[in-house]
Amino acid sequence: MPKISDSPKYKDIVCPFCSLHCDDIELDVEDNKIFVKSDINESCKKKFEQNNLNSITTISSQLNGKSESFDNAVKQSKKLIKNSNETVILNTSADVNITRELLTSTSKVNGIFDHINSETFLKNIDIYQRKGFMSTSLSEVKNKSDVIVLFSNNILENYPRLVERVLAPDNSFSIKANKKKIYVIGDKKNNIKQNLKKDNRIKYIDFNLRDTSILIESFITKSNETSLKENIFNELLQSINTSKYLTMCWATSEFIKNDNCYNIISAISEYVVSINETSRAACLPLAGNDGDVSNIQTTGWLTGFPSRIKFTGNYFEYDRDLYHANSLIESNKIDLVIYVNSISNKKLVLNNKNKNIIVGHPTTKYNIQPDVFIPCGIPGIDYKGLIFRTDNVVTLPLEAIKIPTHRSAQEILRRLVN
Amino acid sequence: MTTIHLKNGHVFDPTNRIYNKKKDIFVQDGKIVKSLKKKADQIINCTDKIIMPGAIDLHTHIGGGKVNIARLMLQEFHNNSDRDYDLTADFVPSTLKTGLQYIGMGYTSCFEPALLPMNARQSHAEMADIPFVDKGGYALLGNDDYLLSMISRGAHQSEINDYVAFILKASQCIGIKVVNAGGINAFKFNQRALDVDEQSIRYKITPRKIVNVLARAVYELGVPHPLHVHCSNLGVPGNFKSTIETIKAAEGLPIHITHIQFHSYGDNGDRKFSSASAEITEYLNKVPNLTCDVGQIMFGQTVTMSGDSMKQHKNHKHAHPKKWLCMDIECDAGCGVVPFKYRDQSFVNALQWAIGLETFLLAEDAEKIFLTTDHPNGGPFTSYPHLIKLLMDKTFRDDLLDRLAVDIKEHTILKDIKREYTLSEIATMTRSAPAKILGLKNKGELSVGSDAYITVYDKKLNDIEEMFAHPSHVIKDGILVVKNSVVQDYIWGKTQVVRPEYDVSIEKKLNKHFKKFNTIGLSNFVISNDEMSEVIGSDVNVNDCLRKRIS
């Protein structure tokens, strides 16, 4: 392994691992190993430092679980691609530049392109495809929002620094930060567990998120039809009605299991739109942590559509029902799936009825052995890149902080399809 | 690199006062040269052709968050039945289609006018994926909390100049734009209108003050492009008065009023909506240092996208189809995307159409007025050839006016205007003048030594629209990218920027502000040249300032 004599200290490093993409990380790199110096949440720290594991740097390409040279893995992959009658290239976590490459690759194999979380993010896009939408971004929430309603069962766990950096900051520019009111509505136990620091500004309200649309309806009619206690409901309603800049924040992934997921988020959005007739309010839907926003935006400007695209020789077409990769894979309609998983190491569920290639984070987990596994470098750790933050507005630069031990996903993709 | 010989063409090169002169042009190593030592690799017989420099669009929304929101919002207009490679709608084309259509019309440089510094990285990444053309952006200021608080506390002009120069560098832009000065910010504090001399509740400053301070900063820094101003009261009947007041706010310093058509409305007549193009153009004709682009509207479906969230939120009631989005962005600005259909049955829309044309035709100097539709707000840029025909052909124009579904003849003087634009004037307003006002050296002209950005049209004077829609040859960077109206080769343009000097102490102050109040750090806000070329994907070309900074 290459050895670095001096130990550079990096400041203002952007974390690639959750869609808040906090950019204040300080770290040291010694012997090509990362040591986080910032005083941040342990789970965030771990995501950086797990890249020091020997197993990460030494893992090689694999064919059916057995180590193989990169060249042989490429050779086998090319064979699988050639023999496939229908190939899906599935973005399971990538930055802007890898997404650009993914689209080029899909066009070369006449395949279908989708993102693993498309079911969720298409619901968010549905809101402004069907109706009006008022949205906001993180700094506005930090500096202007005096009342924040957060619908959360697991948001505080999935976005560990959301409270500290955005919802309940020490300083706000346009309002008094200590007067902010933050209502965290959802699984109270779980929410409290995630936020150990006591903060009087935050109130946790136990609520079954399934009934969110009833809560919103109750706000509109000003009569409580939910299971909430009357005094809690009234306080909440009072805060909303007297707010100067209300923010309603949610993560659609927390509603996606409900059949009426769209109806819930649409109800929140419509309520916010109606408040804007006389006062100010905005929505802040949080995106997933698998490069969802980078996928939407990049695919959006390259094709006009957010995902679910099939390249068909001389043209491409979008069909949100037909080219839904997860459903195609589940119903065995695909010959080959190429998973590209460069940032997250969330477990992938593969289908053994089709061939599987994974170009992925060295610690990518899966339920069954893929036919080919090729480890790739991580943008933000091994390679430079660009990534969109959850609010769709800010794009941040990802730095190469280590000397890479694996090829970049772009390079691997180019080798596979050319 | 191949050499090219354009033989015997009718050349229009307003910079060098060449109008319709038979001339040969030689291209070598990306430049126009006096002659070639050897026979050219490609000889193009231009006997029946018109040669102009590559066209420049100085106001077209081609990249950034709002454009992408519109693309995703209006998917139903991406035509699925027409099996072309790229199906995206003309008013929100994909990056690839944007490049193909621009180069196909002979445009070689395009400028995104509303580039939010906080959204700059996205805008540049998006524009980097537009092939062929050079691009650039105007950084949006005048609604950011930092600048407004500086003005409000009475900061010295030189400190503001430092900030403006820093923003230009950090966001890799070529100019500064202000949109509804202070209004977008005021909307965040629930103000619904802000006239030129009205104080905002939060900062207690007026749009006049903001425009004045920014126009001065741009001037004192020596930035070639004057402050690009989207006035207050967009689309409000009677707004021509605030437009004139906004021009006065610059106190004689250079200023560019954008999509002036949307700001030239009177409130006379039964319908309380009338044309004020005469008042506006009278002013334009007499005031020096004042330029404008028109923002002509075209009938049909389009989408309006603007940083002016205050006005766009008000306009959402007119959305067609009924959907829209408004957003507050990063204590920086905002955006509003509202789809809209201009209908010739509508009195207001028909009159808007006439007001735009009146403005073009009443403006005396083609160097002061630029051809735009404020793509896509007035209509897609693909309608430029049609617009050129409207300007060059009075009969065509009058016919269309007669055929409008609603009779507006009593409300417009369009029929009385005899003027027809000449090819020389079209060449001026789409080539030499925008190059000059943007400070693009060696562009928009065909002098020896200038960059070989050349458009060759078939001489079809009886079908001007067709002539401008499909030039036969386009040369960009000395490469023949379009031959016989077919794209030959994909090339990638550069990002044009300007870099006035500034006192680095502003970075310290900003760093503190960012740390305390922002959600990203200053170092990640700044986009470096290396990042532009290595990661974002577009090389940077730094243009000279007019002179050294004044204060």
Next chain:
Amino acid sequence: MKPLVFKYKVNNRLILDMSWLSNINTSDITEIKNKKILMGNKTFKVSELFQVTGCDCNNIKVLKSNSYLVNIGNDLKNKTIHIEGDAGLGLAKNMNSGKIILKGNAANVACSGMKGGSVFIYGNAGNGLCSLPTGKNEGISDGFIYVQKNVGKNSITRMRRGNIVIGGDIGDNSCYELISGSVTVLGKIGKSFCKKAKRGTIFTRDTSIAKDYIKANFTDLTFYNFYRIKINKMINKVLIKSRQPVRYFGTRKDKKLVELFLM
């Protein structure tokens, strides 16, 4: 003229986009047979995938159809398509006019964005029947749809106009934001039916939903009888029998102008 018959002869698990059926405008069978279509990532001649006979391109039959054949009747104009077997996703998508008769089950999102014509599904229809077409904020804008058996959840979204008759049950969250048009459901109705509707007419036998509506004092049955006769005639069967329905007009909670006939 003999109908143009396509007998599917492939047995694999790849989806096949059948949009091209709507565009056939020739009776030249050789030309039809040689037409290139895409299955998976490869191009085939029609005759490699179908046994083709007949010549009337306005009267098409698809035999041995299965759920892998998608987008049958996409953008259809003035043609009749008979389908034997199941149909895949996107049946009658954006259909303009003409007629589709399916003797089998339709997969999800059938009839999405339909603008006219009639569709007869003699089987079940999956989820999202009459869903929103790409990007649009309104559902079907006209046409007639008959489903003999059951329909899945999240069906009929933001319907603008048209007539839908369902012989069986309909799943949860259906008729969301109904704008106008009429929907008949003879079986059971799922949860959250007709939420946030604006206008429209519902014909049902499921008494459970009537409680949300205001009972009308006066019942003029002219429209009802006209509708009953028309629908029965369309389906060629006495499907709607009741001659004395109870009429409800307006929702209790949000006072929306939805009309309900409890048959």
